[in-house]
Amino acid sequence: MTDGRRRAHGGPARKPDPFAHTPGLASRKAAARLLAAIVDARTSLDGLTDHENGHPQFLALDMRDRALVRAILTTALRFRGTIQALIDARLDRPLPANAHALSHVLHVAAAQMLFLDVPDSAAVDIAVTQAKSDPRTSRFAALVNGVLREIARRKERALPAALAEAVDAPEWFVERLENAYGKTQAAAILAAHRIEAPIDLTVKSNPQDWAERLGGTVLPTGGVRLGTVEGPITELPGFAEGEWWVQDAAAAIPAQLLGDIAGLRVADLCAAPGGKTAQLALAGADVTALEISANRARRLSANLERLGLEVEIVVSDLFAFEPTTAFDAVLLDAPCSSTGTVRRHPDVPWTKGPEDVAKLAALQARMLARAVEMVKPGGLIVFSNCSLDPLEGEALFRDFVATRPDTVPEPVKPGEFGFADPFLGDDGTVRTTPAGLDLGEPALSGLDGFFAARLRRRS
Numbered sequence: 001m002t003d004g005r006r007r008a009h010g011g012p013a014r015k016p017d018p019f020a021h022t023p024g025l026a027s028r029k030a031a032a033r034l035l036a037a038i039v040d041a042r043t044s045l046d047g048l049t050d051h052e053n054g055h056p057q058f059l060a061l062d063m064r065d066r067a068l069v070r071a072i073l074t075t076a077l078r079f080r081g082t083i084q085a086l087i088d089a090r091l092d093r094p095l096p097a098n099a100h101a102l103s104h105v106l107h108v109a110a111a112q113m114l115f116l117d118v119p120d121s122a123a124v125d126i127a128v129t130q131a132k133s134d135p136r137t138s139r140f141a142a143l144v145n146g147v148l149r150e151i152a153r154r155k156e157r158a159l160p161a162a163l164a165e166a167v168d169a170p171e172w173f174v175e176r177l178e179n180a181y182g183k184t185q186a187a188a189i190l191a192a193h194r195i196e197a198p199i200d201l202t203v204k205s206n207p208q209d210w211a212e213r214l215g216g217t218v219l220p221t222g223g224v225r226l227g228t229v230e231g232p233i234t235e236l237p238g239f240a241e242g243e244w245w246v247q248d249a250a251a252a253i254p255a256q257l258l259g260d261i262a263g264l265r266v267a268d269l270c271a272a273p274g275g276k277t278a279q280l281a282l283a284g285a286d287v288t289a290l291e292i293s294a295n296r297a298r299r300l301s302a303n304l305e306r307l308g309l310e311v312e313i314v315v316s317d318l319f320a321f322e323p324t325t326a327f328d329a330v331l332l333d334a335p336c337s338s339t340g341t342v343r344r345h346p347d348v349p350w351t352k353g354p355e356d357v358a359k360l361a362a363l364q365a366r367m368l369a370r371a372v373e374m375v376k377p378g379g380l381i382v383f384s385n386c387s388l389d390p391l392e393g394e395a396l397f398r399d400f401v402a403t404r405p406d407t408v409p410e411p412v413k414p415g416e417f418g419f420a421d422p423f424l425g426d427d428g429t430v431r432t433t434p435a436g437l438d439l440g441e442p443a444l445s446g447l448d449g450f451f452a453a454r455l456r457r458r459s
């Protein structure tokens with residue numbers, strides 16, 4: 001204890017951190033730390049960047065830096081293949097397989113230099129300091145400097161070439177898309193994933209008026225599509241008054257497939273945050289909204305209150321819920337791999353894998369069986385999810401109805417809902433992908449990937 005290197009309380013003396021006050025360093029360190037959590041530990045970007053329960057290194061930043069970290073991460077993930085190709089091209093030999101920390105520093109800096117409005121010199125200088133400040137990367141500081149300066153110097157020619165050649169998705173994901181949709185359509189979906197999705201609103205009424213007021217376009221589904229929105233969406237006219245809610249045009253399709261539900265008792269079995277619950281209530285149904293997560297049920301309740309819509313909210317696992325009487329109709333918008341939402345959540349292909357798709361498909365089949373038990377004989381069920389994978393969609397549905405003689409598919413007929421016609425399969429199920437709904441301009445085109453199908457419980 002008398003050792004001069006120890007403090008009075010006995011702990012080792014801490015050297016002052018010479019980099020602690022370097023401007024811009026904390027946000028880049030947080031970005032690299034979160035990138036590690038996403039690609040190495042498969043943690044979701046939304047969870048890590050939640051303003052209440054997010055990662056401590058993210059929560060330690062002010063709001064401006066948090067926004068920068070999110071921008072860096074969504075970009076680094078959306079273009080991960082392209083960025084990797086440009087880094088690889090500047091290395092004499094590949095980085096050691098365990099050099100994760102180094103790789104994340106390079107990806108974070110390259111994302112800023114190639115796609116964000118950060119001057120190259122600032123991005124490089126901060127990355128070099130970042131490398132020096134971490135014992136796992138300090139010996140690679142010169143390599144970081146050299147690689148990034150070369151990327152900056154050559155980017156005007158090298159970036160378009162890399163974008164044309166690289167694939168911005170992991171192998172498992174590309175393979176499943178190609179198997180499901182063929183090479184050409186899979187390539188179109190992957191190209192759409194490089195573009196951030198526009199914002200779609202479902203409006204209570206007068207879509208044309210709202211499109212004009214908000215500078216948007218009326219969609220074939222009856223919603224309104226907005227281009228870029230400056231500032232928080234919650235400050236746009238009509239939000240506080242509960243005149244509209246944010247809902248992708250594809251997500252607005254499933255609830256409508258129940259047809260005229262005015263006055264019917266309808267259960268929404270996986271309800272939060274409530275976009276589809278709101279549609280059902282607005283269509284005049286007497287809605288029971290089930291949600292397993294108390295936190296998410298609170299969000300659902302707040303959303304419906306803002307919209308001035310009344311529904312019964314039940315916080316319950318749908319497997320445990322016993323309705324007193326069966327429902328006239330049921331919507332099951334099941335938890336899934338979310339591979340249809342990559343434009344909004346570019347972490348999904350990097351945090352999920354084929355084993356998740358299989359597990360979630362099995363869970364959804366069990367949920368669908370439970371949904372059938374909750375509807376009256378003769379009643380309709382709509383099953384939907386935001387996965388692109390047929391294992392959770394077309395194949396699941398086909399196998400389910402084939403093994404359940406108490407149910408019969410109720411194909412959506414061409415012309416029944418005009419907006420759904422472009423997405424109808426031969427079997428009357430609905431399939432949308434981000435490569436659909438071409439509105440001319442890529443930034444204003446596309447849809448989330450959704451599957452939706454109807455079945456009827458036999459009388």
Ligand SMILES: C[S@@+](CC[C@H](N)C(=O)[O-])C[C@H]1O[C@@H](n2cnc3c(N)ncnc32)[C@H](O)[C@@H]1O
Binds near residue numbers: 251272277293333336
């Ligand atoms: C895809 S989200 C639903 C989105 C919602 N239908 C909408 O349009 O806003 C799936 C929801 O199901 C909930 N959930 C998952 N398992 C459940 C279960 N066993 N019982 C009830 N809800 C469940 C999740 O918490 C999640 O909120």
